Amino acid sequence: MPLLGKPAEIFDRDVEWAELARFVADDRPGATLGVVSGRRRQGKTLLLYQLAQASGGFYFGATEATSTESLRRLGEALGAYSGSPGPVHLPDWGAAVDALLALGRERPVTVVLDEFPYLVRAARDLPSIIQHALTPGRPERTGSRARLLLCGSALSFMGGLLAGSAPLRGRAGLELPVQPLDFRAAAAFWQIDDPLLAVRVFSVVGGTPAYRREYVQDDTPAGPDDFDAWIVRTVLNPARPLFREARYLLAEDPDLRDTALYHSVLAAVAEGNASRGGIAGYIGRKATDLQHPLTVLEDAGLLVREPDPLRSGRSSYRITEPLITFYQAVMRPAWTALEQRRGADVWRRSQRRYASAVLGPRFEEIVRQWSLRFAEPELLGGHVAEVGAATLTDPDTRTRHELDLVAVGEPPPGDGPRPLLAIGEVKWGRRLGRADLQRLERIRALLVRRRPGFDAAGARLLLAGGHGFEDDLVDAAAGRADVVLVDPALLYGLYGR
Secondary structure (H helix, E strand, C coil), X not given: CCCCCCCCXXXXXXXXXXXXXXXXXXXXXXXXXXXXXXXXXXXXXXXXXXXXXXXXXXXXXCCCCCHHHHHHHHHHHXXXXXXXXXXXXXXCHHHHHXXXXXXXXXXCEEEEEECHHHHHHHCCCHHHHHHHHCCCCCHHHHCCCEEEEEEECCHHHHHHHCCCCCCCCCCEEEEEECCXXXXXXXXXXXXXXXXXXXXXXXXXXXXXXXXXXXXXCCCCCCCHHHHHHHHHHCCCCCCCCHHHHHHHHHHHCCCCCCHHHHHHHHHHHHCCCCCHHHHHHHHCCCHHHHHHHHHHHHHCXXXXXXXXXXXXCCEEEEECCHHHHHHHHHHHHHHHHHHCCCHHHHHHHCHHHHHXXXXXXXXXXXXXXXXXXXCCHHHHCCCEEEEEEEEXXXXXXXXXXXXXXXXEEXXXXXCCCEEEEEEEXXXXXXXXXXXXXXXXXXXXXXXXXXXXXXXXXXXXXXXEECCCECHHHHHHHCCCCCEEEECHHHHCCCCCC
């Protein structure tokens, strides 16, 4: 079967569509299983519905319902799909799964069960039933070419479907996460050409497609001068769904039961408390008491723990969803005023807080992602394998040096030290100057002297500024291959167009 062309309704998602199209086009005998996951609003349903439509397959979107009602709805959908005079009678989930596999008796057929966690909530043994149905050698499996896709937004649940001793471990031939759009794709999706405006919008709504379409009804900033007004009329407007979205993101995941605690943890991280000890101090808990809530937030895809490249065993936490950072830093402290429709006043008072807690950290993350995904290897002296923020301690002077970016290259053959490709300073709110370059030069010399498992001799000195660079830095960087100046235009690939 030839691979399906991606429908025009789907923006970006070329990699995801290609993987799905390849999975459903598999002509070999035997039913196969795939798992698709991702946070809500990322376009998973559109992807899978269009896939089923394009391939002539079957799509079923589950709802919160009892097991009996779900079986009845599934039977009605199967009857309509197969052209039966009435619903297909499904006495139990074993019969239902076999009926789904039977759709692939004559040809490869896409079979989608969307919002799969809703079904399992009412029928806890459903994963085990599917495991049994896909037992090697079972006639219902070998005689079918159904391409069964299970999809869900509860990341902690979906991640556990194929993990450890879970019933479906080893049964799936596809495990596809649908991530938010990256910062470049998000700018194209919002149709924003100005890179400074693109950073500001991304720092609030990130790369979630639904936030433009359904949540603000395609209301995009008309230009840089419209950004403040856009924030007030969309994100800070109680009549728009985006206003309460950050709260709903926590309420939707069934594993996030103690929402007050999780909001406090996220508020701590949004305030710049990135370590476990810092979070514990902010919320008034012992660091040892945070293992469970931090793990739950990680499993839910709302927090990510990033190791410090220069300090083994040390790590920091970062909020993955920009809207949650914006909510915790700007909206939550002024919630009553916002509900009273005083959004313009709140936004006017929040400018400094927005810049320091939201825009600055998100710009740093954009630069790190650029170095990992988009920077030319020649620019940074090699292929970047890992990137993160780091802290370096100078034992001689007993000082700590914060680095916004440390880019590590691929391990060399043998047992040699890994190449440290770049160290960087990233600032949104001020122009970088010669003093910033001199600071990085001193840190590089310290790294070369200490040799903490890396070869830092050829490390590039990267300076990224949201508002450009002082003339003395531009002059100092001229003709030096080891100094890389990064501005928003370079981040968004605007040079050379």
